[in-house]
Structures are given as C-alpha cells and as structure tokens.
Amino acid sequence: MVRFFSYFFAVMALLTLPLKSYGQDNKTVYSCDPEINEWVKANLDKIHKMSRTEWLLLDEMKGRAVFAAFTPQQQQDFWQTKIKEVLALDWKTEERTHIQKLGNFFKEHFFIFSNHSPESEKVLVDFCTKWASEAKEQLGWDDKIVYAIVMSGAKVLDTKGNLEPLPQRSK
Numbered sequence: 001m002v003r004f005f006s007y008f009f010a011v012m013a014l015l016t017l018p019l020k021s022y023g024q025d026n027k028t029v030y031s032c033d034p035e036i037n038e039w040v041k042a043n044l045d046k047i048h049k050m051s052r053t054e055w056l057l058l059d060e061m062k063g064r065a066v067f068a069a070f071t072p073q074q075q076q077d078f079w080q081t082k083i084k085e086v087l088a089l090d091w092k093t094e095e096r097t098h099i100q101k102l103g104n105f106f107k108e109h110f111f112i113f114s115n116h117s118p119e120s121e122k123v124l125v126d127f128c129t130k131w132a133s134e135a136k137e138q139l140g141w142d143d144k145i146v147y148a149i150v151m152s153g154a155k156v157l158d159t160k161g162n163l164e165p166l167p168q169r170s171k
Contacts, residue, residue, distance in 0.1 A: 039062070050066065067153065086099055148161035
C-alpha cells in the first residue's frame with residue numbers, strides 16, 4: 001500500500017504542475033484539452049485573482065488547469081485554506097494534530113509551489129507518503145480519508161472523507 005501512495009503522490013505532483021516546459025509564453029500548456037487550455041490562457045488575469053471558493057465552482061478538468069495556472073502563492077494559499085476547512089471538522093485531538101502537520105508542511109515549504117524541480121517533488125512525495133502511512137497506521141484512517149484531505153482539491157464534508165462533488169463539465 002505504501003507503494004500505491006508513493007506512486008499516487010508522484011502522479012498527483014505531476015498533475016498539479018502546469019505543462020510549462022516551454023516557458024511563460026503562448027506555448028504554455030495548462031490542459032491537454034485544447035478548449036480548456038485556451039480558456040485558461042484567455043482568463044489568466046482573472047485566474048490570478050481567483051480564490052479557492054471560486055475554484056470550487058469549476059468542474060474537475062477546468063479546475064486542474066486553473067490550479068496549474070495559479071501563482072505559487074495562490075497554490076500555497078489554496079492548500080492552507082483547504083487545511084483550515086478540514087481542521088474545522090469534528091476531529092479527535094490526535095487527528096487534528098496530524099492534519100496540522102500537513103498544514104505546517106505546506107506553510108514551511110513554499111518552494112514546492114514555486115520550484116517544480118525533481119528535488120522539490122521528491123520532498124513533497126516523501127513527506128506526503130510518510131504522512132499518509134502514519135495516518136493509516138496510527139489513526140486508523142482509510143484511503144478515502146487520506147485521499148479527501150491530501151489528494152483532492154474538493155471540499156471535505158466530514159471526518160469519513162466524503163467530498164463535496166465538483167460541478168460536472170458542461171458541453
């Protein structure tokens with residue numbers, strides 16, 4: 001199961017990064033869907049002012065592309081806000097402490113949002129893999145709870161890991 005989390009976190013790290021190998025120009029790719037990619041490019045100014053609350057109104061595909069277009073500060077704020085939302089739920093003291101550890105990591109490691117290097121990805125994957133393993137072994141959490149907190153941007157509704165569904169993509 002630890003391998004699953006290592007793999008999943010590596011995939012998650014890659015999915016949250018923009019495909020910016022071409023730099024900050026017209027060739028930057030935020031989504032493999034051409035329609036979404038063009039929408040993001042046309043709305044970058046608006047996106048760079050977008051809050052997590054506004055992000056939650058987007059469908060999953062557009063949301064991923066928008067997150068990729070967020071500034072590093074927006075990405076950090078996004079996760080800090082999500083952790084605050086999660087902490088507002090009715091957790092046991094040990095669970096709350098463990099969730100706060102995740103929030104502290106995101107707060108103290110800004111470089112994972114601003115420096116998408118293999119080294120920063122490794123720091124993220126290593127921390128999250130350990131965090132998830134500890135949650136399962138020490139707190140008895142299942143994959144659903146871990147996924148809800150650290151692998152999904154959606155709003156966590158309860159301590160069982162139920163998520164508020166993101167809007168469906170309209171054609």
